[in-house]
Amino acid sequence: MKFIVNTVAFFALFHVISGLAGKAPTKTLNDGNQIPMLALGTYGFDDIPRMRQAVNWAIEAGYRHIDTAALYENEEEIGKGISDVIKHGLVKREDLFITTKLWNDKHARHQVVPALQESLSKLGLDYVDLYLIHSPEASNADGSPANIDYLETWKGMEEAKKLGLARSIGVSNFNTEQIDRIIKNSLIVPAVNQIEVHPSNSQEEAVKDCFERNIAVMAYSPLGFFVSRGQNGRPGKDDPKILNIARKYNKTVTQIVLRYLLERDLIVLPKSAKRHRIEENINVFDFHLTPEEMAVMKTFNSNTSIFD
Template sequence: MKLVLSSVALCALFHVITGHAGHNHGPVGKQVKVPTKQLNDGNNIPILGLGTFGFGDIPKIRQAINWAVEAGYRHIDTAALYANEEEIGKGISDVLKKGLVRREDLFITTKLWNDKHAKDQVVPALRDSLAKLGLQYVDLYLIHSPEASKADGSPTNIDYLETWQGMEEAKKLGLAKSIGVSNFNTKQIDRIKAHSKTVPAVNQIEVHPSNTQEQTINDCFERNIAVVAYSPFGFFVTRGGPSKDDPKIKNIAQKYGKSVTQVVLRYSIDRGLIPIPKSTNQKRIKENLDVFDFQLTPEEISTISSYNTDTSIFS
C-alpha cells in the first residue's frame, strides 16, 4: 500500500491566533498548522520538521526551537551524533513552560549512533538521549545507519537485525512511540521485514533535486514506509549545484510568489516526502514553514527532478 497524502492535506493552510508578536517574517501573531500523515503503526507525523544537523553554534539551537514552535513547527529531528540533544531539550522545556504546546503536540525524533548497535546497548542509549532531551519518550527512534562501529569509530561486526531487536524492545517499553531506520536501502529493509515482527515506520534518507532517489522512495512507499528527506535543499544552498537564478526553478518560484527554497520544499512534500530543513535564523525558519498554500503541478515536479545527477552533498 502506498503512502498518499490527500489533496486536502496537501493544500491545507490555516492559521490560529497565538498572541505572539514581533516576528520578522510573515503575518504577525499567526501560526501555520502543519498537516500530518499516518505511519504504518497508526501514529501521525507532521509532514515538515525542523532539522538540527550540523549547527556550528550550539547555543542558538535553544532559541531556534522556541522560534520554530512559535511559528507552528511540531516536528523536531535530532540524533545522538549531533551532540545537541541537551540544548534541544532546553528549547522543548521552554515552549512547554510557556504553554505554547503540550508534550503530546510535539513529534520528537532522535537516532541511535553506530557505536551502540548491540541489542543490549539500544535501550540504554535511548535512555541517555531521553535524559538529555528531558523527555519520557520520543515519538520516533531511528537506527542512524546500518553500519556498526566501536567507540573509537572503527568498524565492528554487529548485524543490524540484532540492533532492530533492541529497537523493538524500546518500543515495547514505551520509550519510543515509533521506530524506524535511516540511510537503509531496500535490501536491508526487506531483511528486517523478513526477520522481525515490526516493519520500520520510517526510512530517513538524503533527498533533494540533485539526488531524487526515485527507486528507494518507491520501494519504501510500496512497503508502507514513510520517507523523511534530510538535506532537502541539496546543492541549491551549497557550492557546485544549480543556481537559484536558474530560469527553470526561478520561473516556478515567481509563478507562486515564493522563494526557490520554498519551491524545493514543496517539491519534497508533493512527492509525498517529509522534509526536515534546518535553520537557526528566525526569518528562514518561518519561510520554510510557509509552503502549504500552493501545490506544484506534475510537470513542475518533473522539471525540478531534471536537476538530478544522483549526487550526494556528502560525497
C-alpha cells in the first residue's frame, strides 16, 4: 500500500516538475488563458519526417508550445510527435500549448471551422490552444486574390472558439488599422497578433499598439537578425557589441537576441531542426539584459523585413 502511495506521489511530482512547469514562463492572454513565452517554430523543415523527432527533442528540452500552420504541411508529423511525448508520459495534453493557423484560401466564414477540424484531425487533437488567421489577405484555391473581408473570417474564428475547438483565437500579419476594424465590429478581441519581430525589424509601434489593446505579440523569425546578415548592410552575429553582451553572460548571440525580445514581453518562436540548437534556444530564462544592453540592441533596428 505504502509503495503504491509513494509511486503515485512520485509520478505526481514528476508531472509537476516535467510537465506543467516547462522551461518558459507563461503570460496571461486577454481571455484568461496562459501562453508559454517561447515556442518551437516549425516553418521550413526541409525534411518533414524530422519534424516528429524535433517535437520530441523540444518537449524533452522543456518546450511546451509548438507553432505550426496548415500552410507548413507538417501538422501530421507534429501530431505524431505530440502523441509520442504523451505516450511516453513526458507531458499530458493539458501541459501543451499548440498554435496553428488558417490559410488564406479558407477565409469564407463557413470554411473556418472545417479548416480547423482538418488541422485537428492531422494533429490528432480535440482542440488547439490558439488558432490564428495567418494573414488578412484572402485567396482562391489557385492562389489568386479572393474578395473576402477578414471580418467574415473573424466570425468563423469566433464560432471555432464557441465550439471549443480553439481555446484562444488571434491574428497574424495584421496591422493596427485592421485590428481596430475587428475590435469595432466583433464580439471577441484577438488574443494575439503574430508578426515579424527581430533586432533589425523591432516593430516598436506595432507592438505598442497591440499592448495598448491588451493583445499579446508573438515574434516570428526572431533570429532573422543574423541569419540574413550581410544583406542590405544589416549587422550580423559577429557584431562586437552583441558579442560583448554574449560574453558577459556566457551566452550565444542567438540567446542574446531571444532574451532581447523576451525582455520586451514578446513571445518568441525560434525554429531549429537541430537538437543542440533547440536546447540552446530555450536556455534563455536564467539571465536578464540591463536597460543599457537593451538600448544597444535597439540600435540594430533598420525597419527591415527579412521577407522583402
